[in-house]
Every structure is written in structure tokens, then in C-alpha cells.
Amino acid sequence: MSPRPGLFLTFEGIDGSGKSTQARLLADALRAQGQDVILTREPGGSPGAEEIRRLVLEGDPDRWSAETEILLFTAARRDHLERTIEPALAAGKVVICDRFADSTRMYQGLSRGNLRRVVDQLHVLMIGREPDLTLLIDMEPSTGLNRAKGRQGTEERFEDFGVELQHKMRAGFLSLAQEFADRFRVIDGDRGIQDVSADVTAAVADALIHNGHGA
Template sequence: MSAAHQPPRFISFEGIDGSGKSTQARLLAEHLRAQGREVVLTREPGGSPGAEDIRRLVLGGAPDRWSPETEILLFTAARRDHWERTIRPALDRGATVITDRFADSTRVYQGTTRGDLTEMVDRLHALMIGVQPDLTFVLDLPPAQGLDRAVAREAGAAQDESRFEGFGLSFQERLRAGFHDLARQAPERVRLIDGTGSLDTVAARVQAVLETEQA
């Protein structure tokens, strides 16, 4: 089967803040488009007009602006709109969807690092979305390196989205542990990728895993 005629796939990128997942999601989208595939590149929170509105609520402001429980509700609402308006229509027409974050971020950020709320995340996800990505890449990076990247990125950003960086290094360390746990708990779809090295080096690691999965 030629690359252009591969069945549609739903792929997500996850990782701590500053891990490089947004860049690697873009590079993979470019790689697949060069093979002749239709690819929809999207992000969370966001990816649809309503979800982008919620993004501005949850990513800006003081770290203690929302409780973890409220964040779970907001992220789930954004994800439902994203699923309805962007992801599902693209998959239905045969496109591959690559998203920068999906439900695993909520599982780790709210479900395991700020209280034992994983069951709440999973129950809401099952009720409102009910779909997991076919393949999830977790970009693994030392938390201090990721936080430095994220802070530098936000310093030049037009919009303040630094709320989670405000929780500090210990929070990023808990996030990394949470993503490692996720990779162990869902080995059928989650692949841990070494996020250190040049952009091209990391992209080659991602592409190699994808090619193995498709073989």
C-alpha cells in the first residue's frame, strides 16, 4: 500500500512543557504531507474556535487560578468541541490527524500530579469523547531543560500561556514521572521518544517508530 493510501490515523504528541512536541508534531505532519497524505495538524487545548476560547482561560493567569477539578471540566469541554469540529470530521474523510496534546495531558497534568483524579479524568473522557489516539509519542526530556525552553519561549510570546510553568521545576519532574507511568500503562499505543539532540535527530526517531508501526 502506498503512503498516500495508508488508512487514516489519529496521532498525538505528549510531554512536559518545553519538550519539543509542538515542533515534532509539525515536522511529522510535513513529512507525511510530502508522502502525499492529507494531514490535519491541530493542538490542545484549542483546535476549534470554542476550544481556543477555553485555551485562553486555562493557560493564562496565576497558577492557582483554577482547581484541578475545574481544570478537568474545562479541558474536557474544550476537547469535546475539538473532537466534534476538527478531529472526527478529518478522520471521517480519510485524513491523518496529528494533535499536540490530547487526553493524556489531562490524565497527567490534573489526574496524577495535583491529586488522585485519574478516575475522574477517565470517566469524563469515556462519557464525552470515548476515543484514544492510535499512536501517542511522549517526548522525554530532563525537566530542567524543558522548563528553561518553555520559559524562554513564553518570554517572547504575544500571549501569556505560562500558567503551568509557574508551578516550577518540581511540578515538571512530577509530570515527567507521570508520562513515564503512562508509557508503562498503555504500551499498546504509547511510545517514549528521547527528546534530546537536534530537531532532525528527534524527528528521525519519531519517523522510525512510525514506520515500524506501519510495517
């Protein structure tokens, strides 16, 4: 008997939107239900991709051109796909990823030049997979940026581009949610963590049932 199909879930949103917290809460909730869950992130999620993560998220904002970033993110995603995502899905697991190709479509394809077509071409050639369900945690940009800057970590390269970028990204993500309406669910992130989590859980429940992961 072949294993049930895996389920690929992604979280997207501007910096500080709370998507990483929601991804962890969802993973905990699904594990409590008996699901076999892999929680991962981008850039990163495999040893090689984590090395590239340090290259793209640390340092001066103008460290890389947008074109170079697209190549770096695609290389990281390919390694992540080969070593983490595809094996887990083949084993019938639920994969929850904090960011995926939609972030590259926005941050490199839209924010730093009209390079969306380049991002999509590389995605088709080297990745060739979209999530089964994408949860967009939507939030007012200045609130998200204040949260992100308050973390005081070393991975602040994109936060350093300022609130104008966050406004552009929010609009871009909402537009992307319309473009890929079949797989996107927009969740209001300007609420308490548990309220947001309840909406996330409800959105994922249908996808679990449709993929054979329901009770």
C-alpha cells in the first residue's frame, strides 16, 4: 500500500507579520493530532541552504544586486527541495515552510526591479513545485517592521530597506493572493496570536481532509 500523499503548506507575509510564530503553532497543533510534521524555513532548511541564508540575510542592504539575490535564493531553494521537502512529501508527511518561492517573487522580483519574469522562469526550470496551501499573514506594515526591528538579531538586511519596502511588499503579497487564489488564504494578522492561530487551523483543516490527512 503506497503512503498517502504529503501536504505542502507555506506561510508568507511581510517582515514581523507573525508568520514564523504561526508556523510553529500550527506544527505543534498538527503533531498533537498525530500528524507527522516537518517544520522548515527559507532561506534555509538544509545544511547548504542555511549557509546561503547567512549570505543573503546579513550585511549591508546593498551587498547584493537583485539579480544575484535571485540566483542565491534559487540555489538555496533547490538544495532545500532536494534534501528536505521532497523526501518528506514522498514519505507522506506534512511540510510546513516559513516562506517559499512567493517571497522571492516579491522581495527580488518586485521590490528591487521588475524581475518577476526572471524569478518565475528560474522557478519553472529549477524548482517546479508550488505549495498545496499558502497562508498569507496580512499586517499593517509599520507594525510589522517595528516588530521585526525589535528582534535585534543579525538577519536584518531586508528590514533595513525601511517601511516603504514593507508597504510595497504588503500590496504585492495581496496581489499575489489574487493571482493564485486557488492556493492562497489571507489571514488578518492584526489580532491576538490565538485568534490568528484559530483562523490558520481552520484554513488548514480542509486541506488536510482533501489530502487524506484528516481524521
